[in-house]
Amino acid sequence: MGNVDWSKEELAVLKKLNAAGVTDTKISKELGRSVASVEHQRRAQRWEKPRRVKKLTPAIRQDLTPMVNMYLQSAQKIFDQYADIFAKTKFKGAYSNVKQTEQIVLNWSDMHSGETNKSPITGKVTYNEAIQQKELLEYQKGVYRFYELYRKSYNIDTLHIFSLGDMITNDRIFDGQLFEISCCVGEQVQKTIQIMASFINWASQYFPNVVVHHVIGNHGRSSDCYNEPVQNNFEYGLGKHLEAIFKDNKRVTINVAENLFYSTKILGHKFLLTHGHMIRGMSLNTIEKAAKEFKLLLEGDPHEVMNIGHFHTALLLPIGKTSLVVNGSFVNDDTFAFVKLRKQSIAQQVMYNVSKKSALHNWQRIELNW
Numbered sequence: 154m155g156n157v158d159w160s161k162e163e164l165a166v167l168k169k170l171n172a173a174g175v176t177d178t179k180i181s182k183e184l185g186r187s188v189a190s191v192e193h194q195r196r197a198q199r200w201e202k203p204r205r206v207k208k209l210t211p212a213i214r215q216d217l218t219p220m221v222n223m224y225l226q227s228a229q230k231i232f233d234q235y236a237d238i239f240a241k242t243k244f245k246g247a248y249s250n251v252k253q254t255e256q257i258v259l260n261w262s263d264m265h266s267g268e269t270n271k272s273p274i275t276g277k278v279t280y281n282e283a284i285q286q287k288e289l290l291e292y293q294k295g296v297y298r299f300y301e302l303y304r305k306s307y308n309i310d311t312l313h314i315f316s317l318g319d320m321i322t323n324d325r326i327f328d329g330q331l332f333e334i335s336c337c338v339g340e341q342v343q344k345t346i347q348i349m350a351s352f353i354n355w356a357s358q359y360f361p362n363v364v365v366h367h368v369i370g371n372h373g374r375s376s377d378c379y380n381e382p383v384q385n386n387f388e389y390g391l392g393k394h395l396e397a398i399f400k401d402n403k404r405v406t407i408n409v410a411e412n413l414f415y416s417t418k419i420l421g422h423k424f425l426l427t428h429g430h431m432i433r434g435m436s437l438n439t440i441e442k443a444a445k446e447f448k449l450l451l452e453g454d455p456h457e458v459m460n461i462g463h464f465h466t467a468l469l470l471p472i473g474k475t476s477l478v479v480n481g482s483f484v485n486d487d488t489f490a491f492v493k494l495r496k497q498s499i500a501q502q503v504m505y506n507v508s509k510k511s512a513l514h515n516w517q518r519i520e521l522n523w
């Protein structure tokens with residue numbers, strides 16, 4: 154039977170019933186035609202079959218639940234079977250929901266603001282203000298990286314910044330100064346205050362407390378006289394400026410050392426800070442020997458960690474049960490380190506964790522030239 158056989162009336166009935174969602178079987182009975190004919194005619198007229206949506210009653214939903222669960226369970230079995238074996242490593246230790254409180258010590262020294270350094274080997278400029286800016290960004294990124302790493306396991310409530318001296322280069326301390334400079338000491342101090350203040354401000358976003366422990370270095374002295382009072386040193390003034398800047402910030406504390414040596418207590422452990430220029434000689438043996446002497450001098454008042462800068466080489470040396478932490482510098486391929494230490498310096502700064510149990514763990518170097 155072709156289209157021609159369908160009367161206008163029949164087509165009208167088909168259109169109406171189809172639009173109402175009546176099944177083809179019922180329409181075929183109504184019109185006395187075969188189901189195939191109804192189907193064919195509907196397609197020929199390009200009348201779409203309306204979708205019959207079954208109402209999802211609560212009863213139907215209840216029926217589906219066990220099937221869905223069954224599906225999920227069997228899917229989970231397969232996921233478990235093929236999941237990454239490291240991600241699925243079973244924890245066998247004891248775990249406390251209460252995270253351990255840790256504090257972080259960040260060493261910051263030998264930044265030598267104002268210095269221009271050329272590699273003693275290649276003659277290439279390895280340090281100037283533009284490079285310093287890049288390194289400061291890496292320093293910040295490094296601190297953030299370790300913060301992100303450790304905060305998952307620990308409550309980190311305080312960042313201690315051990316400011317260990319030689320943040321500036323100066324312009325008046327050596328006869329025929331080894332270093333080239335880009336600006337004089339007054340500007341060096343101003344720029345360094347800005348650098349340190351904005352860094353401390355940034356750090357206080359992530360650490361509930363930021364405490365700066367600031368000692369002077371030999372590069373900050375006001376003349377070529379080694380024995381002038383600490384208070385004459387440009388870096389003493391630098392610390393005092395920082396103290397004034399943060400005096401109203403309850404979460405930031407700036408401690409400025411009044412002597413060459415400075416002692417502080419963190420979570421029950423004692424830390425000694427000094428720049429390190431009083432150590433005469435530059436070899437590892439000399440440094441180790443001097444650290445042993447410091448330790449002897451402090452016999453009645455033992456310190457677990459001694460922190461020094463000055464040597465432009467990041468090191469961790471055990472002196473008996475005391476740890477000697479030597480910080481690195483900001484200057485890559487430093488002429489000073491090369492001539493004096495016969496070493497090619499790498500711009501690095503040191504960071505470590507402190508807990509009640511341990512005065513020093515997770516000792517890390519932050520690479521400034523990444």
Ligand SMILES: [Mn+2]
Nearest residue numbers: 319370371463
């Ligand atoms: Mn120094």
